[in-house]
Amino acid sequence: MHNHKNEEKMKGKIHATGMKKLAIFIACMLMCSMVNAQEDSTVVRRKKVAVVLSGGGAKGMAHIGVLKVLEKAGIPVDIVTGTSMGSIIGGLYAIGYNAHALDSVARAQDWSYVISDKEDLRNQSLRDRLKQYTYVFTTGLTIGKRDKNAGGLIKGKNLAELFQHLCTGYTDSLDFSKDLPIPFACVATNIIDNSEVDFHSGCLPQAMRSSMSIPGAFSPIRIGDKVLVDGGLKNNYPADIAKEMGADIIIGVTVQGAPKVAEDMGGTMSIISQIVDVNCKNKVEDNLAITDLHMRVNTKGYGSASFSAAAIDTLIRRGEEEAMRHWDEIIALKKRIGIDETFRPTILHPLRPQAMTEKQFVTGYTFENMNPQTEMFLRQKFHLQKNDSIDAKLAGEITTCMRTDLFYQSAECRLVPDGDGVRVIITAGNRKTVQLHAGMRYDIEEHASLQVGAEFPFKTKMPMNADVTLRLGKRIMVNGAWTFHPLSFTRPTVSYTFRRNDVDVYIGGDHDYNIVYLQNQAEVLPFNFDVRHFNLQMGLRWDYINYRDKLVSDKSNANIEFDNGHYFSYRARANYNSEDNWVFPTRGASFKAEYAYITDNFLRLDGQTGLSEVSANWRMSFTFGKRFTLQPLVYGRLLFGDVIRHIFGNIIGGNWFGHYVEQQMPFAGVGNMEYVGKQFIAVQLQGQQRIGRNHYILLRFAAGQQSNKLKEIFDNRTLLGGQIAYYYNTIFGPLGASFGYSNHTKKPYFFLDLGYEF
16 A cells, blocks of 8 residues: 555656656747747848849959958848849859859959850860861851851850859759749840840759840850840849849949940940940839949940950959948948848858869769760760769860760750769750861961861761861862771871972072972871870871972072882871960970881882981970960981982971971071981070060070981081061961071071961
8 A cells, every 4th residue: 555655656756747847848949939930030120132233244244343342241142133244143153152253263264265166175186276276267067957056156155165064063954043042033135026034943054145145246045936145135234123033122233334425436346335235224224223222333444355364353353442432331231131230141152162173973974966876985085984073174075075076066064963973964966067167377478378178077887077178379288088986096097188389499598499399199097096185197108299390590509300209108107285375385295206118119219228207396385474485396307218309308497397398397597498418406495475465576596407427417517596576366376577597598587477377
């Protein structure tokens, strides 16, 4: 009985203790809910802030400077809207690039490349890179199919690719209000019905690209039955959209200058700019009326295309300066927002990972709009395997290869989040029917010259293409080449070349004779190994030389026999080039070497041992500071054999290797072609000084040794020469003049030229 009472007491105590704990827990929950309610009420009481960024092309870089000051002041940003360049800056800001990250991204880009349709060939084959420094015009045509990227001078593929890389993780179809760190919207114009199209969802890179498609300059973006161009034509300052998205406070930035007058209309670009500015005034006044703080950045002296490094630096700085002039207003605005002057958001704006360099884990690959052979080619060339990694650099190399090696008009590589990594979606556009090239140059020796080329891909199981080149001028050349791609790293090639050469030969600086001859050449290269900066070729060549005319000067002492003949040669060539620029390099190295065994019957030459030719040149670049580059060059050509035909003799003169004839070697101070001994070696030291952005001063010194016997090569007088040149780098190639003198010719020479060398 006693035990039963004790048990009852114990149960009562336990029940009382449990009730007490329950009461304490409920009280805690009520207190937490009250605290959360207070925090929620704080959030509710704080007004939503929108930042609105106008269009303006390059002038929109000033937005970055304004954002820097807003971050410094601790202004929270809840909504971002923008048009054109404002959509780009705003879209990137909305996905996590803070102002300082945007500053770094803007300065890191080569905008002359980004706003063009040039291919990034730094990591492509030397053959493709050579074309980049030969032709000033390149375009691809797809006959029988509509090109959806047509309609502008610039298709904008590099812009689209940049946006894809910067928006890694946000390239799928998204709701911009729910799926982005900061709700975002941008504006485009549908030219089908002249209506405004507001992007609140979709593919973010595509929305940004649509918003900045300046009519006539950039191709429009086609989405369904819409053809979209620059949103500035309908709503260049979209404050109304920010208001519709729930903004209570609007901070706006515009970069348009003061209205122009008749005296300001001085050229084509100023007229086009005025047309755009006039058409961009829709809604602007009404939207400024609902803006709480408006900042108009002074962009005088700069235009929509001012993408130089100096211009970007100045525009960002002017944006900061304009915002700092409104500092007191910005701080005062914090009270209206409902936050203290000292308030700083816990996470002002997280610095987004470096999307352009960050490696992403690959969960798998998807190939769209391409056949199995193309997919296999890409997998082999780039070693695309599941569970590997990818970054923006590799993605860019893949799309460049698709456009250059596989002849697609467009190519896209998207990284879509997939579990712990990304799924890589590689999409091909239409296949090109033909790729066209055109280049031109002028110099005081040959006058005007024109070179055009066409490449034709074939829809075969094994990728292959034909390449036809025509050169017109004093020297005529026709070349046809057939290239196979059995593996990603080798390109067996069969080619035929016809040349009509009209060359002048000098002796000691005096014109000796002029010779006109025809050269037919066929070459088979079963081994043509290509990998990034390196190319190795081995094969057989046939040459037929047919001399047509010889004009000898009155002072000539030359007694040379010019015999027509067939020649068969075995050749091996190695070519390496890592230079950042083939015309004005500042870093990297260039190396070429060739061995040839020349015969007239596959074994011997005129019944004697065949002619052996060994040639090489090696150049490196060392930059001191930001503008001066020192470039040492070592080169030479050695001939061994009992019979050496005149057509194969060593020739020096001019500025380039192989310009007039295949074996020509440059020599500072010698302007025209001069024959030298069978053994020739030389060194050259060049100083390259860049002035401004596109001006170059070149100073060259050269020393060479020649002889008919290798062991006596240093017994003869040393050839010395010097040269000074000025060049301006134009869109058509370098324009410049050079002046030189050598102890071999004992005469000064002057040379003027425009365009790339070919």
